[in-house]
């Protein structure tokens with residue numbers, strides 16, 4: 001006799017739960033940037049570890065999908081690896097580290113450097129979905145402000161930054177206006193990535209597990225980062241190239257390389273870095289043999 | 291003539307807490323540029339009346355009509371005098387929540403007794419005064435800041451403290467920031483609930499002077515609640531005296547205070563004189 005083994009429903013969640021989440025997703029598509037409440041379920045990882053993203057992925061993934069999971073741009077962190085293994089097991093999905101091969105990309109803190117394409121889905125893990133939270137802690141009131149499109153408060157935060165630091169100091173989770181209507185928190189991605197959300201061909205889904213909210217940016221939707229006329233939004237910039245692959249115009253992480261505090265700046269997107277580095281080695285090889 | 295229509299017209303208005311009325315059967319007209327004081331002892335229904343007029347508390351009976359800028363500025367040519375009156379005064383109970391909040395943003399100020407209720411204590415004074423402008427769609431930092439600076443100057447806050455939060459200010463300064471925040475967007479009507487009574491007596495007089503000169507300069511209509519008859523005397527044209535939720539006497543302030551008709555008002559006035 002073989003040992004009894006647990007049979008999971010495809011995608012782990014039961015069909016009823018997936019339908020509930022898909023309904024929330026469809027509502028989100030219909031009202032871009034609007035936070036849709038949903039009944040967040042238990043998944044086999046602690047809240048704060050991307051349970052919202054996992055539930056959204058579980059509701060859209062199938063056996064024909066190819067999943068990529070990134071954590072701060074890297075495919076190989078413990079959390080990214082275990083989420084990928086989880087869906088290989090429970091959904092029979094293939095997994096990849098290549099952005100261009102993935103049909104679903106679940107992410108924490110980054111949007112890949114490789115431009116996304118139609119029919120790709122980007123699933124964001126969201127800790128705090130409410131962009132007005134820091135100045136207005138009352139949920140009833142923030143809901144009303146969204147409903148009545150009263151966003152003066154959001155600008156107070158930007159005003160305070162400029163008054164204090166001379167510029168808008170917020171560099172991640174930088175608020176955006178979606179489709180000219182709802183102000184939305186893009187999750188803690190760097191403001192460097194904000195422009196990638198605008199008119200993206202991919203479907204962008206946001207899941208906040210602890211706060212039980214889902215929201216969506218449909219493909220080809222306007223996403224405008226907030227700013228003042230005289231202090232417009234400025235994404236972060238990196239002037240030097242990646243010290244491994246030589247890419248410019250990418251988001252760089254500072255990596256300490258010895259115990260004397262020496263550091264190097266390298267791509268945070270490990271897939272992009274590896275592929276660029278491999279391609280340039282191949283180019284050099286071709287040149288030599290030519 | 292536009293000024294033949296009152297700014298606010300209140301008829302038989304009342305607000306109920308459960309099955310008791312907090313104020314009831316209140317009727318008066320408020321004219322543009324007029325300052326109306328509401329006086330009475332603690333618990334007489336002054337704050338309830340103010341909350342009801344400003345649409346923060348429900349109107350459970352009667353009507354409140356307000357002359358909106360939108361309608362009175364519109365070309366009403368052709369309409370007869372009576373029609374024009376009717377069209378000018380908008381029954382506030384017909385407004386949606388969105389429209390009421392628009393009035394709060396563009397037409398009405400509300401100065402609370404405690405500054406903490408009317409300010410964001412941990413946002414800079416400049417941010418507090420700039421917020422109503424941003425709420426009204428201002429999106430140019432330099433202009434917002436210049437306007438906030440100008441208003442802080444008018445309420446005598448030193449320019450170099452614009453970036454400090456009211457939490458670090460004295461009580462009198464907080465109240466002045468609250469006043470700036472409520473005047474910066476150019477309201478026509480300002481509600482004030484005991485604006486000076488949380489302050490030391492010496493500070494009170496200075497703040498009252500400031501309020502009086504700003505109100506006169508801007509031609510504001512004001513409903514000010516106070517239990518202090520000296521405040522009513524100093525800044526108001528007319529006075530309502532409240533007791534147990536109803537208005538027991540009203541008239542020109544000097545007349546009410548110098549020649550009170552109701553026995554209760556006589557008592558109030560004489561207690562001041564003896565005090």
Ligand SMILES: Nc1ncnc2c1ncn2[C@@H]1O[C@H](COP(=O)(O)OP(=O)(O)OP(=O)(O)O)[C@@H](O)[C@H]1O
Pocket residue numbers: 307311312330331332333334335336337338339517
């Ligand atoms: N939220 C409430 N629920 C029930 N009763 C209330 C409420 N607020 C006020 N009241 C009652 O309504 C009456 C009028 O109160 P109100 O606060 O309007 O008086 P006031 O004249 O402003 O007094 P004060 O000078 O002390 O501020 C009082 O009897 C009070 O107890």
Ligand SMILES: [Mg+2]
Pocket residue numbers: 336337338
């Ligand atoms: Mg009161």
